[in-house]
Amino acid sequence: MDKNIEKLVNYQEVDKELKVLEDEVRKSDESQKYLTAKKFLSTVNDSLSALESKAKVIVDSYNLAMTEIEKLKKTAEESSSTIDSCESENELNYFKKKFQSTIDAISNLEGKINSLSKEMDDVLKEFNKLRVATKQMKAQYEEYGPKFKALKDSKDAEMNKLKVKLEKLKADIDPVLMEKYQTRRNDKKFPIIYGVDISTNSVYCPACATEMSLSQKNELASGEIKECETCRKLLYALEK
Ligand SMILES: [Zn+2]
Known part of the structure; x- marks a missing residue:
């Protein structure tokens, strides 16, 4: 066998031992739980901001609809009192129509307000869920952080020994070949x-x-x- 190939194959043999230790850490319950919590906590503020923006849009629409309803109610009252004092049939019909269309517009807006309230309820539920999950993830982070570190520390000496060995072997291997090997090493598949x-x-x-x-x-x-x-x-x- 070509010397370069032989050296790389030897290197891989030692590297495989390192990979076993890395996998033991990576696939452990400690690591999975710690990293899940860490990832969650690092993105929770973004999730919170997104929910806040969503809530703001709903509240703004709600307030707008309420203001509009107040205006329409006044218009309806005015039309209604005008109807009482109408003298001609034409005038009466005009104000009756106006009154009816104002009432319809109010009813439309009330429907809109109802659905906005429902949307707001959903957002509040999401807020609550996020709050509960954050509390859970904080506890998980605090519990598994030290466990993960302890597991890593327990493998450290052995891993470092292998790394030193690999560095020595590497010095003797064609750098182009080594580069090709290292690129694939990141795929985590042996x-x-x-x-x-x-x-x-x-x-x-x-x-x-x-x-x-x-x-x-x-x-x-x-x-x-x-x-x-x-x-x-x-x-x-x-x-x-
Ligand atoms: Zn292939």
């Missing part, structure tokens, strides 16, 4: 570099099971490290 059996007629990527083209197969056979064209994992030919 392995990153795969040995491929190229002794068979059809050769498949061990990571994503895509069949390789003849040219890819030939490149691997020449001892190069290649990226799978489908899943971008690093591949090298296993020696048989």
Whole structure:
């Protein structure tokens, strides 16, 4: 096997041990609960502002509708008293119509006010939910913060040892290759570099099971490290 490939494969072996420890922390109840609470608390003010804006729009519309109703009520009263003193039929009909359309407008606005009240109730419910959730998440943060830290601390020594080991191995590996490896390392999926059996007629990527083209197969056979064209994992030919 090419020396560079061998070194990278060795590196991956050690890196895998580090990954196991990282996963133990990442997937732990302590970490999940702590990070969920942290994320919630970091966005709760935005959620609160959004609710406040929503409430303001409703209150403004409500006040506007109330003012409008007051005006219309006055108009209705005026029309009504005018009706009493009307002398001609035409005049009477005009004010009757005016009175009726004012009453209809009031009734429309009252409907609007009803639905605004309902909207406001919903916003208040959301406020309450948010308040309860915030209290819960604060407690969760306070409980799991120290637990998460303790778990991390308990792995620290072992992780640092592995990191030192990896740094040493890294110094001896082609930087271009290392860069390719590190980019994939962030995906949190292992392995990153795969040995491929190229002794068979059809050769498949061990990571994503895509069949390789003849040219890819030939490149691997020449001892190069290649990226799978489908899943971008690093591949090298296993020696048989
Ligand atoms: Zn693949």
